Amino acid sequence: MKRTLITGAAGFLGSHLCDRFIKEGHHVIAMDNLITGDMRNIEHLMPHPNFEFYHHDVTKFVHVPGELHYILHFASPASPIDYLKIPIQTLKVGAMGTHNLLGLARAKGARFIIASTSEVYGDPLVHPQTEEYWGHVNPIGPRGCYDEAKRYQEAITMAYHRYHGLETRIVRIFNTYGPRMRLNDGRVLPAFIGQALRGEDLTIFGDGSQTRSFCYVSDLVEGIYRLLLSDYPYPVNIGNPSEITIKEFAEEIIKLTGTDQKVVYKDLPQDDPKQRQPDISKAQELLDWEPKVLRDEGLRITYDYFKNLPEERLYEDSEHREFEAFSKGV
Numbered sequence: 299m300k301r302t303l304i305t306g307a308a309g310f311l312g313s314h315l316c317d318r319f320i321k322e323g324h325h326v327i328a329m330d331n332l333i334t335g336d337m338r339n340i341e342h343l344m345p346h347p348n349f350e351f352y353h354h355d356v357t358k359f360v361h362v363p364g365e366l367h368y369i370l371h372f373a374s375p376a377s378p379i380d381y382l383k384i385p386i387q388t389l390k391v392g393a394m395g396t397h398n399l400l401g402l403a404r405a406k407g408a409r410f411i412i413a414s415t416s417e418v419y420g421d422p423l424v425h426p427q428t429e430e431y432w433g434h435v436n437p438i439g440p441r442g443c444y445d446e447a448k449r450y451q452e453a454i455t456m457a458y459h460r461y462h463g464l465e466t467r468i469v470r471i472f473n474t475y476g477p478r479m480r481l482n483d484g485r486v487l488p489a490f491i492g493q494a495l496r497g498e499d500l501t502i503f504g505d506g507s508q509t510r511s512f513c514y515v516s517d518l519v520e521g522i523y524r525l526l527l528s529d530y531p532y533p534v535n536i537g538n539p540s541e542i543t544i545k546e547f548a549e550e551i552i553k554l555t556g557t558d559q560k561v562v563y564k565d566l567p568q569d570d571p572k573q574r575q576p577d578i579s580k581a582q583e584l585l586d587w588e589p590k591v592l593r594d595e596g597l598r599i600t601y602d603y604f605k606n607l608p609e610e611r612l613y614e615d616s617e618h619r620e621f622e623a624f625s626k627g628v
């Protein structure tokens with residue numbers, strides 16, 4: 299049986315990866331310090347004989363007894379609200395966390411994949427973004443802590459691959475959505491759905507002409523699974539190229555939720571990317587992968603998930619439950 303370590307396992311993507319690897323018959327070792335994650339995302343897996351959970355901060359030394367075949371490093375604050383609030387932890391998990399886990403992969407002879415991001419392209423000057431584009435990133439702006447942590451993460455991963463011959467994979471994830479996102483973490487899709495469900499107006503930052511491309515989570519997980527099993531060590535974009543302006547997207551959400559909310563406009567945050575669309579030719583060619591779930595369908599599943607949550611969860615704030623305790627240790 300393959301033994302697979304997944305970091306960030308109690309988060310949105312990590313929890314869906316745990317489901318997939320359990321389904322594929324792996325023994326899954328899930329690791330998370332719960333700084334932005336939520337045990338409710340994986341509580342259904344806790345009784346499973348092939349699932350174990352370690353409450354651990356991966357910026358500290360990581361010890362896992364026994365064999366390991368795969369390491370999926372997905373631990374990192376991922377939403378703008380999170381990484382603006384905890385910038386040092388964000389840099390540490392991208393830098394020290396990745397270094398620790400690469401060391402573990404080397405010691406165990408495990409294959410290693412990191413969750414990189416379209417943010418490595420910054421506010422891109424090339425559209426759509428291909429993997430060959432080096433990006434347009436402001437290292438000292440407010441988003442620099444996330445973008446540069448991810449760029450460093452790619453660099454150290456390639457160094458371990460080149461210098462130590464470690465088997466590594468890099469997935470550049472574009473905006474992904476689905477059940478188990480946090481409603482109030484500042485990402486546009488859950489923010490709109492949360493506002494609609496609470497009967498609030500939908501907030502657009504800027505004039506709404508900026509674009510995003512949203513990928514449904516099951517498509518992303520399939521792409522990651524295929525990339526991990528491939529022999530390609532360089533970055534691969536995984537995302538849905540169907541691009542939409544934020545203004546049109548707000549209208550879609552209002553239609554979906556059947557509410558009569560209005561849209562209100564606020565100032566655009568600094569360095570907010572104006573355009574986002576993955577070029578997925580590489581994934582199509584190398585992995586025979588492309589997204590299957592249309593936005594209509596993915597939004598409907600996601601909306602149903604949030605609509606069926608207990609009402610108090612619509613009001614859970616974005617405060618980090620363990621933030622105080624965690625930050626004292628920094």
Ligand SMILES: NC(=O)c1ccc[n+]([C@@H]2O[C@H](COP(=O)([O-])OP(=O)(O)OC[C@H]3O[C@@H](n4cnc5c(N)ncnc54)[C@H](O)[C@@H]3O)[C@@H](O)[C@H]2O)c1
Nearest residue numbers: 306309310311331332333334335355356373374376471474
């Ligand atoms: N969701 C997206 O659209 C998207 C896009 C691009 C990249 N990514 C990347 O995918 C990964 C997962 O993102 P997500 O959307 O699931 O975010 P998330 O916040 O839901 O999950 C991240 C998880 O990592 C955990 N974590 C953070 N720091 C940790 C540490 N030091 N030690 C152990 N655990 C730690 C958090 O508690 C949380 O459970 C991140 O690396 C993110 O950068 C996500």
